[in-house]
Amino acid sequence: MDKLLLWVSVLASLPEAFAQKDLSRKVFVFPRESSTDHLNLITKLEKALQNFTLCFQVYSGLSCGYSLFSYNTQGKDELLIFKDRIGEYSLYIGRTKVTARVIEEFPTALHICTNWESSTGIAEFWVNGKPLVKNGLRQGYSVGANPKIVLGQEQDSYGGGFDKTQSFMGEIGDLYTWDSLLSPEEIQFVYQGSYSLNPTILDWHALNYEMKGYVVIKPLVWG
Numbered sequence: 001m002d003k004l005l006l007w008v009s010v011l012a013s014l015p016e017a018f019a020q021k022d023l024s025r026k027v028f029v030f031p032r033e034s035s036t037d038h039l040n041l042i043t044k045l046e047k048a049l050q051n052f053t054l055c056f057q058v059y060s061g062l063s064c065g066y067s068l069f070s071y072n073t074q075g076k077d078e079l080l081i082f083k084d085r086i087g088e089y090s091l092y093i094g095r096t097k098v099t100a101r102v103i104e105e106f107p108t109a110l111h112i113c114t115n116w117e118s119s120t121g122i123a124e125f126w127v128n129g130k131p132l133v134k135n136g137l138r139q140g141y142s143v144g145a146n147p148k149i150v151l152g153q154e155q156d157s158y159g160g161g162f163d164k165t166q167s168f169m170g171e172i173g174d175l176y177t178w179d180s181l182l183s184p185e186e187i188q189f190v191y192q193g194s195y196s197l198n199p200t201i202l203d204w205h206a207l208n209y210e211m212k213g214y215v216v217i218k219p220l221v222w223g
């Protein structure tokens, strides 16, 4: 291959080739139940994860189970945030599941953070700044690299295998992901809307994404 061609193909293979947008004060609306509408979040993540923190805001009128964040590596259900029912949040790491519970109003706008630490296996949830009871799972495990990350649907295969009954309907915004554990103080900063914490995996202020099907960007009016 000549140098120019090589350079072009290198550029084309970088995630940076996708549009990077600042979505502050904006949400993605998933206006209907479906087995197709979804959002691909694109990130370069080549190392397995031993620690992570994920935060986002969500507003939904669904009371049945749905996927909030689906991270799949080559056919495995590697990392999944699933809302089983009102006030019940499950985190899956490497196909193992823990569930945390909270009393919450419905429907209500929610700010959710969750994190997991391999060395202890401890998984934490915060809902509207309030910590839920900790659980432990998959101590010593590493979450696989090179994921497909999907909002709006739950992946049963790498980038697909969607099921209408697990789809998300509603609005999602302010999503940030770190490859480290945020401290309880930092979680509170994020909850209060601080943006200075430099998210390493997904940053709502510089997001690479692909919208598939009926997904709409609107101003954030409730958070």
Ligand SMILES: *[C@@H]1O[C@H](CO)[C@@H](O)[C@H](O)[C@H]1NC(C)=O
Binding pocket: 050, 051, 117, 118, 119, 179, 180, 181
């Ligand atoms: C994960 O966090 C633990 C402490 O919580 C730390 O010792 C370890 O170095 C971290 N691993 C990575 C890859 O950052």
Ligand SMILES: [Ca+2]
Binding pocket: 154, 155, 156, 161, 162, 163, 166
């Ligand atoms: Ca499924």
